[in-house]
Amino acid sequence: MKIPIRLKLVLLFSFIILLISAFNYNYYPQTHKTQALKSIQNHVHNMAEVVALSTGISLKLLDFESIGVAIEWAKQDSRLAYLGIFDTSKQKIAVFDPKKLNLDVERLLNRRGHFEQDHNILLAVPIEYQDKPHGTLLVALSLDDMYRSIEENKTFTLYICFAIFLIGSVLSLIFSNIITRPIQQLTEAATEVSKGNTAIKINITTKDEIGYLATCFIKMVENIKKSIEKQVDGIFKSAKSLYKSSQNISTTVKDQSIIMNQQSERIVDITATLKELSVSASQVAESSGSVSRIAEINLEQSEKGIEIMQSIQHNMDKITQESNQSVESVIELGKKSKEVGKVMEIINHIADQT
Numbered sequence: 001m002k003i004p005i006r007l008k009l010v011l012l013f014s015f016i017i018l019l020i021s022a023f024n025y026n027y028y029p030q031t032h033k034t035q036a037l038k039s040i041q042n043h044v045h046n047m048a049e050v051v052a053l054s055t056g057i058s059l060k061l062l063d064f065e066s067i068g069v070a071i072e073w074a075k076q077d078s079r080l081a082y083l084g085i086f087d088t089s090k091q092k093i094a095v096f097d098p099k100k101l102n103l104d105v106e107r108l109l110n111r112r113g114h115f116e117q118d119h120n121i122l123l124a125v126p127i128e129y130q131d132k133p134h135g136t137l138l139v140a141l142s143l144d145d146m147y148r149s150i151e152e153n154k155t156f157t158l159y160i161c162f163a164i165f166l167i168g169s170v171l172s173l174i175f176s177n178i179i180t181r182p183i184q185q186l187t188e189a190a191t192e193v194s195k196g197n198t199a200i201k202i203n204i205t206t207k208d209e210i211g212y213l214a215t216c217f218i219k220m221v222e223n224i225k226k227s228i229e230k231q232v233d234g235i236f237k238s239a240k241s242l243y244k245s246s247q248n249i250s251t252t253v254k255d256q257s258i259i260m261n262q263q264s265e266r267i268v269d270i271t272a273t274l275k276e277l278s279v280s281a282s283q284v285a286e287s288s289g290s291v292s293r294i295a296e297i298n299l300e301q302s303e304k305g306i307e308i309m310q311s312i313q314h315n316m317d318k319i320t321q322e323s324n325q326s327v328e329s330v331i332e333l334g335k336k337s338k339e340v341g342k343v344m345e346i347i348n349h350i351a352d353q354t
Helices: 005-061 064-075 105-109 144-194 209-353
Strands: 080-086 092-096 115-117 120-129 132-142
Touching: 005 064, 005 120, 005 132, 005 144, 064 080, 064 092, 080 105, 080 120, 105 120, 105 132, 144 209
Parallel strands: none
Antiparallel strands: 080 092, 080 132, 115 120, 120 132
8 A cells, every 4th residue: 555755744744743732732731830839839938937927926925916917918818728827735826717628737737848738738837936936837828720720721722732733734735745746747757758758848946856856857858758769760770771671682582483483384394294204104013013913923823833842842752761661671571581581491401301
């Protein structure tokens, strides 16, 4: 998700203004409270010193009417919430308590310095005269007016901070528009240049970094335009040279076409001759085929004759073998007949002798 620069600037300025407003809302009321509280502390201290001094003199002289006068003088301050005069044994001599405050008097009389309780600032001071203690004075001034003033200041400060925030947001929006408008123009111009459109105009006259960037961008576009024009001129020249080359090639192709036509005619003649040779070759092939068939028949007959001759030879070998056996048998019979003849001769001889 892309966040525009304008929105970033507005958010940044608004955040800064918000921080300043929050600081003002918390710092100035607190500062006002601190200053007012310090002023009231000085005032209650001065009042207590005056009343304590007047009361000390009155107690020394036992002039109780002067104590009433001192209390009446303190009552002129509308913020007076409590005034008590106590002797050294912490017994009250006079008390002014219009708000009926719930105070732990014994504990408060022993404390020193200013302290705050229930939106009242209290102070206990010793009553002395001529370095002799006569008791303790307890004074309380209401802080309601101070807190009411602080709340009013807070409310007023809140309104002021809200107004500052609104005005600052509007000014930040205007200021961001002043900053981002040239950037947006440069972005749109860069988009057009990326699409190939170099006929763009940029109206940026600022003298800051954005103006310098716009000047550099315009120069860059002009250089791109010049480069494109040079490339177009080069392409045009190349196209011219290609056109001339194509014309030369066309002429050459025409010449080659004529030559090819001539060669085609020669090929047609050669084809006709080859057809005639093919016919003759077919006739020769047919004759050679019949001769081949006759040769195959003769070969088959010769093979059969060879087989017959081999069979006859085999039979002749058998006859020869049988005849040889018969001759051997005859020879053997001849030998046996000779022996029989000899036996007959012996028998005849014997017969003659007998």
